[in-house]
Amino acid sequence: MSNKIYYLASCDTCRKIIKSLPNDHNLTxxxxxxxxxxxxxxxxxxxxSGSYEALFSKKxxxxxxxxxxxxxxxxDDFKKYILEHYTFLSRPVFIINGKIYIGNSQQNIHQVMKALTGE
Structure with missing residues (x-):
């Protein structure tokens, strides 16, 4: 299973996070x-994640x-809205080594960096 990032190219926060990723991140x-x-x-x-609500952006x-x-x-509503419009997915979503990291909180991004650098 490949490591992935689901993101929005037009989102400044996503771009900033992507720029800060280690060079050898190996993400799709x-x-x-x-x-x-x-x-x-x-x-x-x-x-x-065990929940559609966890993936849903209330922002x-x-x-x-x-x-x-x-x-x-x-x-079911959360699932339907996420599939209906990309804005409802909390971004970015990383899947790294079978674990999911949802959203752009500092703590979450710190966990992503640790997962990517194998710490």
């Missing part, structure tokens, strides 16, 4: 805007504009 890049995530991609992320502007923040969403 997947721009979710150019190449929307498939049900299979999302299923793999779900298997590793997405559509989350507020569609009134989703006022609804009680189920796991």
């Amino acid at each position: 890049f997947h721009d979710i805007k150019q190449d929307p995530i498939t049900t299979e991609d999302l299923e793999e992320m779900y298997q590793l 997405a502007q559509l989350y507020k504009s569609m009134g989703l923040k006022d609804k009680s969403l189920t796991e």
Whole structure:
């Protein structure tokens, strides 16, 4: 299984994180805007994270504009919205050596760097 990063090329935060990756990172890049995530991609992320909600970005502007923040969403809803629009995937998502790292928190990126450098 190859190591992957799901990201958005137009996202400044994603670009900054990618720039800071070790040179020999050996990641397959997947721009979710150019190449929307498939049900299979999302299923793999779900298997590793155990939750669609964990993969869902509540920071997405559509989350507020569609009134989703006022609804009680189920796991099926989270899955449906992530597949419907790339903005709902919390970014970036790394899959490294069978482990998943979701989002751009400092702690998460620190864990990614450790995983990539084999520390």
